[in-house]
Amino acid sequence: MAAISTRATRQSRLSASLQHWGNWVFLIPSAIFFLGYMIYPILRTLWLSFTDYRYLRQGPANFVGLQNFQYALSDPLVLIGLQRALQFTLVFLPGMIFLPLILAVMVDRVTVRGLATFYRVILLIPAVIPGPMIFVMWRLLYNYEIGPINYILVDVLGIFTKANAPQWVGNPSLVIPAVAVFQWWWGLGYHTMFFLAGLAAIPKDLYEAARIDGANEWQVFWGITIPRLRPIMAILVVLRFGTAMAVIDEYLLFGGFNRGLPTYTWTVYMYDLAFQTGEWLQGYAAAIGWLGAIGMLIITATLLYIFRNRDNN
Amino acid sequence: MQQTLRPPLRHAKPKVRLSTIARHLFINFFVLIILLPLAWILLLSVKSLPDAYSGRLWPEQFDFTHYNYVLTKIPGLSQNLSNSLIVTFGSVTLTCICAVLAGYALVHLRTPGKALVIGLCTATLFFPTRLLSLIPIYEIQRSLGLLNSSLALILPYVTLNLALSILTMRGIFEQIPGELVEASRMDGCTTWQTLFKVMLPLITNGLVVLIIINFVSAWGEYLFAATLTSDQSQRTLIVVLARAFGGVGQFSFPRLAAAYAMVILPGVLAFALAQRLYFKGLTEGAIKL
Numbered sequence: 202m203a204a205i206s207t208r209a210t211r212q213s214r215l216s217a218s219l220q221h222w223g224n225w226v227f228l229i230p231s232a233i234f235f236l237g238y239m240i241y242p243i244l245r246t247l248w249l250s251f252t253d254y255r256y257l258r259q260g261p262a263n264f265v266g267l268q269n270f271q272y273a274l275s276d277p278l279v280l281i282g283l284q285r286a287l288q289f290t291l292v293f294l295p296g297m298i299f300l301p302l303i304l305a306v307m308v309d310r311v312t313v314r315g316l317a318t319f320y321r322v323i324l325l326i327p328a329v330i331p332g333p334m335i336f337v338m339w340r341l342l343y344n345y346e347i348g349p350i351n352y353i354l355v356d357v358l359g360i361f362t363k364a365n366a367p368q369w370v371g372n373p374s375l376v377i378p379a380v381a382v383f384q385w386w387w388g389l390g391y392h393t394m395f396f397l398a399g400l401a402a403i404p405k406d407l408y409e410a411a412r413i414d415g416a417n418e419w420q421v422f423w424g425i426t427i428p429r430l431r432p433i434m435a436i437l438v439v440l441r442f443g444t445a446m447a448v449i450d451e452y453l454l455f456g457g458f459n460r461g462l463p464t465y466t467w468t469v470y471m472y473d474l475a476f477q478t479g480e481w482l483q484g485y486a487a488a489i490g491w492l493g494a495i496g497m498l499i500i501t502a503t504l505l506y507i508f509r510n511r512d513n514n
Numbered sequence: 515m516q517q518t519l520r521p522p523l524r525h526a527k528p529k530v531r532l533s534t535i536a537r538h539l540f541i542n543f544f545v546l547i548i549l550l551p552l553a554w555i556l557l558l559s560v561k562s563l564p565d566a567y568s569g570r571l572w573p574e575q576f577d578f579t580h581y582n583y584v585l586t587k588i589p590g591l592s593q594n595l596s597n598s599l600i601v602t603f604g605s606v607t608l609t610c611i612c613a614v615l616a617g618y619a620l621v622h623l624r625t626p627g628k629a630l631v632i633g634l635c636t637a638t639l640f641f642p643t644r645l646l647s648l649i650p651i652y653e654i655q656r657s658l659g660l661l662n663s664s665l666a667l668i669l670p671y672v673t674l675n676l677a678l679s680i681l682t683m684r685g686i687f688e689q690i691p692g693e694l695v696e697a698s699r700m701d702g703c704t705t706w707q708t709l710f711k712v713m714l715p716l717i718t719n720g721l722v723v724l725i726i727i728n729f730v731s732a733w734g735e736y737l738f739a740a741t742l743t744s745d746q747s748q749r750t751l752i753v754v755l756a757r758a759f760g761g762v763g764q765f766s767f768p769r770l771a772a773a774y775a776m777v778i779l780p781g782v783l784a785f786a787l788a789q790r791l792y793f794k795g796l797t798e799g800a801i802k803l
Contacts (some may be wrong), residue, residue, distance in 0.1 A: 227619035242647030329736015447642035
């Protein structure tokens with residue numbers, strides 16, 4: 202009796218687990234795309250980084266160990282490229298966190314329902330415009346001849362003359378802030394929505410209690426709002442750090458392959474080597490890609506660690 | 515988003531009025547910063563050529579022919595537009611199907627390895643996946659003979675946002691009580707029937723969010739599109755417009771602006787019309803990341 206029942210349960214357990222694995226049918230389409238167009242390519246890039254692979258070259262790729270990485274670490278273009286990406290990130294990141302934060306606190310208090318929705322819709326418009334199109338628009342806005350920014354600076358305000366008006370795209374020291382500004386413009390509403398969702402989750406009685414205790418706006422903001430929003434800030438800082446370090450489309454379009462411009466970062470250098478220079482040094486390019494990615498991962502892990510510690514305190 | 519519209523923090527003092535005005539001024543400043551560049555580019559698209567090049571803000575003479583010119587006189591541009599439509603439609607459809615199926619399995623079914631899948635999806639958000647997969651994807655598409663075709667872009671585009679889409683769908687499915695699944699199983703529905711008959715009607719708002727997110731990224735992707743297609747006739751509209759430097763000839767500034775308006779307006783209008791569903795979708799868990 203006992204033997205039969207254990208066999209029965211074993212069988213049913215087996216069939217249940219088979220059935221559970223059968224549920225993978227639902228995950229298979231995603232798995233195929235992930236494996237084919239993300240995981241395999243990334244691992245293949247890792248393998249290429251240890252070889253002298255050149256695209257279209259006759260003959261197999263040779264394993265060269267860490268040689269590519271050694272080259273990369275002493276290649277000034279790689280080091281400058283990483284430094285440039287980091288500079289952009291440091292300019293871009295604070296604006297992309299604090300502007301939406303302040304704006305969200307303001308929009309959150311708009312009580313007229315229609316107006317609150319109106320603000321949200323307007324602020325989110327840039328989020329539905331594709332990235333390269335944001336770039337096309339801002340290239341026109343920054344245009345030296347016809348751009349309204351310089352028109353206002355020169356003809357309306359008279360701060361500059363035609364001769365010394367800022368060349369937003371051509372001047373190496375202005376390119377990075379110029380890119381950062383249009384990235385802020387793009388991300389402002391989207392990030393505001395994250396903070397608004399966070400603000401909505403703060404219990405209202407916390408505010409009331411603080412007010413009864415005599416706290417002013419400022420104290421409430423620093424004492425309740427900011428600590429409660431910290432998890433969202435943390436996740437946005439880490440995510441945006443990742444995107445800002447790996448920006449490539451905007452740089453390709455803004456500065457092209459001009460190695461003197463600050464838009465020639467490690468990502469552009471990698472693309473340049475892999476597809477542009479005609480030598481198709483894809484093994485070396487792969488090594489640069491992974492080097493940058495590892496560097497980013499280290500900083501990301503550090504950031505996550507810092508934010509986790511703070512949350513516990 | 516309705517939940518966020520909570521009652522005002524009550525103040526009795528009159529000075530609060532002033533702060534309300536200041537607050538609205540502050541918000542409207544940013545509203546203007548968003549709207550003015552868009553307004554300027556729309557205005558540019560109807561300026562006459564001399565006005566466009568003079569840089570004056572308000573034109574002396576309007577010229578509404580640029581739209582017609584862009585649509586009919588620039589060779590190949592309608593082809594580029596249809597490429598963009600095919601690529602976007604294909605990849606958005608595939609991504610949404612994948613994400614809905616996966617989200618369902620991750621929340622409402624007993625699926626082994628759930629934690630691993632979710633962990634993997636989350637990890638890809640912190641990793642420059644697009645950059646590191648570009649070289650082999652070029653190889654793959656070349657060996658499959660897909661370079662310079664719509665499929666060359668559709669297939670890799672599915673992975674652009676797949677991780678985020680799956681996590682989004684997971685958030686949306688989590689809002690649906692598990693008892694509903696149990697009940698429909700009791701009624702004799704298979705897992706597929708439960709998905710199509712019970713779940714799909716409940717996730718439409720979330721689906722709107724998903725479609726908008728994926729539409730924007732597929733419609734506007736540049737890096738893959740510029741690398742995997744080299745024939746001008748196979749390129750997407752975005753690549754052609756983004757590379758239309760110079761501002762003379764075919765793509766003189768007002769014409770570029772007209773093409774630009776035609777590229778961004780469908781998305782903006784669709785969003786404006788679907789915003790109610792979109793914000794509902796957000797509150798239903800789509801923003802939980």
